[in-house]
Amino acid sequence: VPQRKTREPELASSLIKKIFSHYVKMPVTRDAFKIVKKCSERYFRQVCNDLEAYTSHAGRKTVEKADLEVLMRRQGLVTDKMPLHVLIERYLPLEYRKLLIPVAVSGNRVVPCQ
Amino acid sequence: MISIRAGMSACGDLTVLLGSLQRLKAAVHYTVGCLCQDVAEDQDVQFSKQTIAAISEITFRQCENFAKDLEMFARHAKRTTVTTEDVKLLARRSSSLLKYITQKSEEITSSHTEQKEKKKKKPIAVKGGRTGKQEAPVTESEDSNMA
Numbered sequence: 001v002p003q004r005k006t007r008e009p010e011l012a013s014s015l016i017k018k019i020f021s022h023y024v025k026m027p028v029t030r031d032a033f034k035i036v037k038k039c040s041e042r043y044f045r046q047v048c049n050d051l052e053a054y055t056s057h058a059g060r061k062t063v064e065k066a067d068l069e070v071l072m073r074r075q076g077l078v079t080d081k082m083p084l085h086v087l088i089e090r091y092l093p094l095e096y097r098k099l100l101i102p103v104a105v106s107g108n109r110v111v112p113c114q
Numbered sequence: 115m116i117s118i119r120a121g122m123s124a125c126g127d128l129t130v131l132l133g134s135l136q137r138l139k140a141a142v143h144y145t146v147g148c149l150c151q152d153v154a155e156d157q158d159v160q161f162s163k164q165t166i167a168a169i170s171e172i173t174f175r176q177c178e179n180f181a182k183d184l185e186m187f188a189r190h191a192k193r194t195t196v197t198t199e200d201v202k203l204l205a206r207r208s209s210s211l212l213k214y215i216t217q218k219s220e221e222i223t224s225s226h227t228e229q230k231e232k233k234k235k236k237p238i239a240v241k242g243g244r245t246g247k248q249e250a251p252v253t254e255s256e257d258s259n260m261a
Contacts, residue, residue: 053203053206057187057190057199057200057203058190059191067190073183073186074183
């Protein structure tokens with residue numbers, strides 16, 4: 001019986017590798033990927049910390065879309081010239097975009113219903 | 115247009131000559147100069163005029179970012195008034211800075227409660243002092259409210 005090790009949840013390293021090599025457009029050594037993986041772990045920790053602060057700042061206990069927008073604004077990703085919608089449209093696949101940005105579909109319905 | 119006006123009020127009306135932005139910049143420049151002098155005496159170094167000018171320009175532009183972020187944080191918490199909580203959130207990036215700011219804000223709130231107990235009227239002064247910037251000394255903001 002293969003014993004499954006209990007370890008911290010993390011993004012699949014193949015996925016990180018795929019995303020990273022998609023953007024760098026040049027060869028990357030194995031060690032460099034290891035560092036990228038470490039950095040992404042640290043990134044998640046930091047982001048979760050920030051989101052916690054922003055959520056409790058707004059007097060809530062549940063992280064909402066507004067908290068994420070504040071975070072991305074602080075990171076300089078969302079600005080007045082670059083709204084969140086544009087980033088969603090640019091970087092997320094269609095099925096996720098449908099969930100995040102309301103679109104009108106046949107039958108006079110708006111998805112997702114608000 | 116400006117030169118004509120300046121010529122007309124030759125007695126030296128600086129407020130007309132300088133725009134409000136220029137006046138703010140001048141105020142920042144003066145304060146930066148004072149702070150630099152303190153550091154210069156403390157550390158035994160000299161600041162060139164250009165360095166002081168550069169620091170004041172950086173400070174001025176940094177205030178733009180601070181103002182935007184504070185506004186965003188206040189709006190996020192469904193407030194229209196910036197409070198110390200927003201300022202603390204602004205300083206979260208650096209843990210040592212956060213520690214310093216938190217300590218300062220505690221000092222301010224404790225001094226406010228003392229003053230509140232002394233005279234229970236004038237709740238406006240307390241409110242105004244709270245919304246003021248962290249750097250502003252308590253006494254100064256109090257004075258401006260009294261006046």
